[in-house]
Amino acid sequence: MKRTPHGIVPTAAGRAFFARARAAQTELRKAQEEVTQIGGEGLGSVAVASGPLGMLLIVPEAVARFRQQFPLVSIRIVEAFSTSFLPLVRDETLDFAIGSRIPDKLDPALAFRPLFRNEFVIAARKGHPMCNARSLAQLSGADWILPMAVGRRLEDVFSAAKLPLPQNVIDCQSYTAIVTLLTKTDMLAITSRATLAASFARGLLQPIAVAEPMPSYTLGMFTRIDPPLTRAAAAMAKAVTVVARSLARSIH
Numbered sequence: 001m002k003r004t005p006h007g008i009v010p011t012a013a014g015r016a017f018f019a020r021a022r023a024a025q026t027e028l029r030k031a032q033e034e035v036t037q038i039g040g041e042g043l044g045s046v047a048v049a050s051g052p053l054g055m056l057l058i059v060p061e062a063v064a065r066f067r068q069q070f071p072l073v074s075i076r077i078v079e080a081f082s083t084s085f086l087p088l089v090r091d092e093t094l095d096f097a098i099g100s101r102i103p104d105k106l107d108p109a110l111a112f113r114p115l116f117r118n119e120f121v122i123a124a125r126k127g128h129p130m131c132n133a134r135s136l137a138q139l140s141g142a143d144w145i146l147p148m149a150v151g152r153r154l155e156d157v158f159s160a161a162k163l164p165l166p167q168n169v170i171d172c173q174s175y176t177a178i179v180t181l182l183t184k185t186d187m188l189a190i191t192s193r194a195t196l197a198a199s200f201a202r203g204l205l206q207p208i209a210v211a212e213p214m215p216s217y218t219l220g221m222f223t224r225i226d227p228p229l230t231r232a233a234a235a236m237a238k239a240v241t242v243v244a245r246s247l248a249r250s251i252h
Contacts, residue, residue: 044070046236047094049078049085052175054098054219057198058115058243065239073232082222086110089222095233098240101218111225115241116248119216120153121207123191125183128208136161136212143168145189147178153215154190161212179205190214197251219244 046066050059055077063075078085078094085097090109098115106112122139124131133139136158144166146154158165170187172178179195181187183204196205221237223229229237 043072044232045074046233047076049080049094050098051081053192055079056175057194057247058240061243062239066236069235070232096221096223096237098221111223112220114218114220115244117218118192118194120190120214121193123182123189123205124208126206133208135210136163140166143187145178145181145187146171147189194251
């Protein structure tokens with residue numbers, strides 16, 4: 001520990017020791033839980049994180065499937081982006097996390113397992129007055145919603161088409177609000193094609209097929225390389241995989 005004008009804070013060595021100690025404590029707890037699970041008691045806990053897309057499209061059904069096998073296991077679900085949840089997967093606060101493949105080099109203690117590849121589309125309400133547009137230039141004057149973590153993609157799409165970024169842009173940090181705004185107004189948004197295939201959007205939203213190429217991304221699962229997942233966490237990961245593959249088939 002060291003003293004600073006703001007109080008006593010741990011040193012770099014102290015922080016490293018604390019991280020290792022917390023991971024060791026977590027492993028002991030998981031070992032105890034796994035023994036009870038193997039013994040048939042079905043107790044223990046699972047902690048999972050996901051970005052907004054996985055939270056909407058994968059997590060609910062995966063939890064329902066998991067509950068059929070492990071009705072007594074407590075579940076903790078965290079909604080966060082990779083910058084927040086990857087350190088928690090690394091120190092075993094979380095068993096695993098669902099998110100998009102990151103462009104940066106992944107921490108060597110972590111592994112990424114792809115679930116499916118998805119593309120972005122321009123989404124609009126059914127019957128939108130611009131639904132027959134076939135180029136970004138025709139859409140540049142529309143009101144746009146800027147979903148969380150998509151801002152750079154919107155800029156890249158318009159830049160690649162040698163068009164200025166639309167001026168009428170609403171920054172929105174809620175997927176629920178985005179879907180509601182799209183269905184109730186003439187606003188547009190770049191969003192995942194999987195979102196349009198989801199039950200809450202099916203029949204309400206449609207893609208506008210422009211000639212310009214749209215970006216894509218890979219959604220997957222982040223885990224530690226070792227130790228292995230507990231029996232319950234592995235069952236939850238399997239449920240996530242089954243739901244994700246079913247979703248992938250529905251959008252292609």
